[in-house]
Amino acid sequence: MPDEQLDPVIHAQARLRVVATLASLGTHDRISFPRLQKLLDMTAGNLSTHLRRLEEADYVTITKTHEGRTPATYVELTLAGRLAFERYTQTLRSLLGGTS
Amino acid sequence: MATDPPDEAPDPADALAIIAAQRALAEDTRPSSTWIFALWGTAWLLGYGAMWLTASDDRRPSLLAVVVAIGLGLVAVVLTIVHVLRRTHGIAGAGARQGALYGWAWPIGFVAQSLIVGGLGRAGASDEVTGLAANAIAALVVGLLYIAGGLLWDDTGMYVVGGWMALVGAAAALTGLPASYLVMALAGGGGMLALGLVTRIRSRA
Numbered sequence: 001m002p003d004e005q006l007d008p009v010i011h012a013q014a015r016l017r018v019v020a021t022l023a024s025l026g027t028h029d030r031i032s033f034p035r036l037q038k039l040l041d042m043t044a045g046n047l048s049t050h051l052r053r054l055e056e057a058d059y060v061t062i063t064k065t066h067e068g069r070t071p072a073t074y075v076e077l078t079l080a081g082r083l084a085f086e087r088y089t090q091t092l093r094s095l096l097g098g099t100s
Numbered sequence: 101m102a103t104d105p106p107d108e109a110p111d112p113a114d115a116l117a118i119i120a121a122q123r124a125l126a127e128d129t130r131p132s133s134t135w136i137f138a139l140w141g142t143a144w145l146l147g148y149g150a151m152w153l154t155a156s157d158d159r160r161p162s163l164l165a166v167v168v169a170i171g172l173g174l175v176a177v178v179l180t181i182v183h184v185l186r187r188t189h190g191i192a193g194a195g196a197r198q199g200a201l202y203g204w205a206w207p208i209g210f211v212a213q214s215l216i217v218g219g220l221g222r223a224g225a226s227d228e229v230t231g232l233a234a235n236a237i238a239a240l241v242v243g244l245l246y247i248a249g250g251l252l253w254d255d256t257g258m259y260v261v262g263g264w265m266a267l268v269g270a271a272a273a274l275t276g277l278p279a280s281y282l283v284m285a286l287a288g289g290g291g292m293l294a295l296g297l298v299t300r301i302r303s304r305a
Contacts, residue, residue, distance in 0.1 A: 016118055050107075
């Protein structure tokens with residue numbers, strides 16, 4: 001029980017919110033940066049910082065494309081990110097269930 | 101970056117609550133089936149209801165009722181498209197593309213339905229034949245699209261309602277006019293409203 005570690009990349013208020021939101025999208029679905037920002041109600045700078053951290057851990061992929069002439073950034077949870085989130089929620093549940 | 105709030109680690113119970121809250125927020129990126137069922141249920145109930153109410157004497161609904169019914173149908177199409185586009189704005193990928201293709205199948209189905217009905221009229225079909233065919237084909241389009249949606253999103257409830265709508269439309273053709281309009285209003289429109297209520301209760305449970 002005590003040696004169950006919560007993934008430190010996910011286990012921080014803001015990044016947990018980012019990952020939980022991305023995990024609610026369909027597998028292989030991407031969300032645009034502005035839409036994600038609106039869903040999370042975070043500043044662009046703050047969100048970018050956390051996304052960079054998640055990208056370094058290979059939990060998200062960030063794609064930069066162009067829609068017409070305007071640049072667009074899309075964020076997607078990787079398979080590794082999805083699995084890490086699964087494991088994280090399982091650990092949470094066992095921590096809560098196993099409190100004595 | 102300089103003014104980022106400190107990012108403390110939540111305790112496990114809070115973390116689960118955060119996850120649940122974000123899941124609920126992310127529902128906003130998907131079209132609401134409750135909303136769509138309520139919209140179409142209302143349009144059918146009022147549109148077909150108006151045609152039935154004015155068609156009791158000579159089997160032909162009043163012009164006003166027909167205009168109201170067509171107007172309600174058009175409003176429902178526009179509101180559905182606006183709703184889906186607004187909800188899925190900024191979402192891309194395989195699932196999103198699947199949803200968009202599914203969405204476009206609706207106007208395709210209804211354009212085909214109106215062409216068939218127009219063709220029957222030009223070929224000399226009576227008002228009653230045209231009316232019965234228009235109802236039954238509309239119900240078939242809606243029914244089969246719900247069935248497709250049920251397959252796509254693994255939603256048995258949606259599949260069952262699709263089957264119900266298709267069969268109601270077919271049965272309505274057997275009742276003749278004007279009873280056909282009543283069947284479409286109550287069984288069709290009422291059925292969609294009931295399903296909207298069921299999905300609403302289920303999503304809250």
